[in-house]
Amino acid sequence: MNQLKIKLFGAFRQYVPEGEIIIRQVQIKKVSDFKEYLYAEIQKVNPKFTDENLIQQSALATEERILHADEDMPIFSLTDKIALLPPVCGG
Amino acid sequence: MDKLKLKSQSVIYVDVVEEPITLVDLQSFIPDTSHGASDTFVGYVRNINLGKKVVAVEYDCFTPLTKKVFSEIAIEAQKKWSQDARFFILHRQGKLAVGEISVLICVSTRHRDESFKACRYVIEEIKKRAPIWKKEHYEVTAGGVSETEWVQGHALCQHGPKVDHVQEFN
Numbered sequence: 001m002n003q004l005k006i007k008l009f010g011a012f013r014q015y016v017p018e019g020e021i022i023i024r025q026v027q028i029k030k031v032s033d034f035k036e037y038l039y040a041e042i043q044k045v046n047p048k049f050t051d052e053n054l055i056q057q058s059a060l061a062t063e064e065r066i067l068h069a070d071e072d073m074p075i076f077s078l079t080d081k082i083a084l085l086p087p088v089c090g091g
Numbered sequence: 092m093d094k095l096k097l098k099s100q101s102v103i104y105v106d107v108v109e110e111p112i113t114l115v116d117l118q119s120f121i122p123d124t125s126h127g128a129s130d131t132f133v134g135y136v137r138n139i140n141l142g143k144k145v146v147a148v149e150y151d152c153f154t155p156l157t158k159k160v161f162s163e164i165a166i167e168a169q170k171k172w173s174q175d176a177r178f179f180i181l182h183r184q185g186k187l188a189v190g191e192i193s194v195l196i197c198v199s200t201r202h203r204d205e206s207f208k209a210c211r212y213v214i215e216e217i218k219k220r221a222p223i224w225k226k227e228h229y230e231v232t233a234g235g236v237s238e239t240e241w242v243q244g245h246a247l248c249q250h251g252p253k254v255d256h257v258q259e260f261n
Contacts, residue, residue, distance in 0.1 A: 009151050010224030011241040019151075059247035061222065063155035066247050083153050083222070089244030090150065090157075090182060090223025091134055091194050091214055 004076055006038060007083040012058075015042060015049040025076070031060050032069040038084060058086045105161035105180045107154045112183050112192040120179040122199030129199035130210035138189045140242075144230040145189060149239075152184040153222040164216045168198070171212070172205040180213060182223060219245045 002025035008016050023041045028034045039055045060067045063081045067074070076082055104120070114133070122129055136148045165178040179197040187193060196213050200206040217223075225242045232238070 007153065009153055009222065010226075010244075013151065014241070057246040057248060061153070061156055061247070063153075064159065065156075069248055081155070083156070085153060085222050085247050086224065086241075087244035087246045088220070088222055089218065089225050089242040090152070090221045091218040 003078050004080070004082060005078060006041075007081065008042075009083060010086040010088075011051075011054055012042070012084060012086060015046040021045055028073050030069075031067045031071055031073055034073050035060060035069075035084075054086055055084075058084050061085050101177075102175075103162055103165040103178045103180075105158050105165070105178070107152050107157050107182050107184055109183070109185045112181055112195050114192075114195075116181060116195060117179065117197055120177070120197050120199075122177055123175060125175070126177070126199040126201055128201070128203035128206040129197055130203075130206040131198075132194070132196040132210050132214050133192055134194035134214070136187045136189050136191050136193055140227050140229075143227075143238075145227050146230050147186055147188055147228040148193070149186045149226040149228065150182070150184045150193065151224040151226070152182070154184070156222050157182065160221045161217070164213055164220065167216075168209040168212050172209045173200040176200045176205065176209055178209075178213065180217075182217070182221070184223075186228075220247070222247070 003022050004025050006021050006023060008019050008021065013019055021041060026037060028037055035055055035058065039052065042049050061083050117131065138145050161180045165180065169176050177199045181195040183193050196210055198206050198210040198213065200209060224244065227240045227242060229238045
């Protein structure tokens with residue numbers, strides 16, 4: 001079974017303090033659809049997570065770039081660093 | 092190459108650090124000899140947010156992408172205002188006390204107008220684009236409750252056409 005590690009940041013840490021989940025890799029075409037899949041996976045880890053708005057406002061990213069919501073989901077391996085980034089407020 | 096040498100020789104030096112940032116960190120930033128101006132921005136943790144007393148702030152950061160975004164922002168500023176501008180961008184991660192430095196930016200250019208504008212551009216874009224998150228730690232209430240809050244921010248998710256950040260800044 002192919003697995004993926006997804007790093008979680010910011011507000012997601014109140015639901016998953018470890019800041020990471022491991023999910024089964026599935027065939028999902030678009031980045032926007034993959035985010036919906038992640039919503040369900042985070043809920044499996046913590047059923048108290050019901051913030052759909054947070055997922056919708058978050059971006060999927062690699063170490064190199066943010067993935068556009070409309071682009072096709074790239075193929076990743078377990079060693080790839082993929083992150084779910086909520087709205088940012090650094091500086 | 093040791094870090095001090097790297098800092099002094101880099102045209103664009105960016106980093107995310109866990110140790111405290113001080114203004115002494117800037118001593119390794121050396122403008123090009125053709126530069127007549129530099130502008131520095133220092134961001135501090137302040138003691139109030141939305142009317143509530145803050146005792147600390149915690150920064151969470153997706154470091155590899157943050158450093159890439161810092162570099163991209165600096166290159167955009169070079170293209171817009173000064174091709175040979177030099178940049179020093181340092182952001183802290185972890186828990187910071189009130190008064191500590193969260194971000195330190197220095198830009199040097201040939202003339203002062205470009206350094207003011209480029210420095211302003213860097214901090215404004217960091218706030219909108221860098222994958223960094225801030226959690227406010229508030230003073231414990233009379234009832235003994237300590238409250239924390241992840242600050243609302245700018246969404247990074249992209250829909251539709253690619254954004255020209257420099258054009259939008261104008």
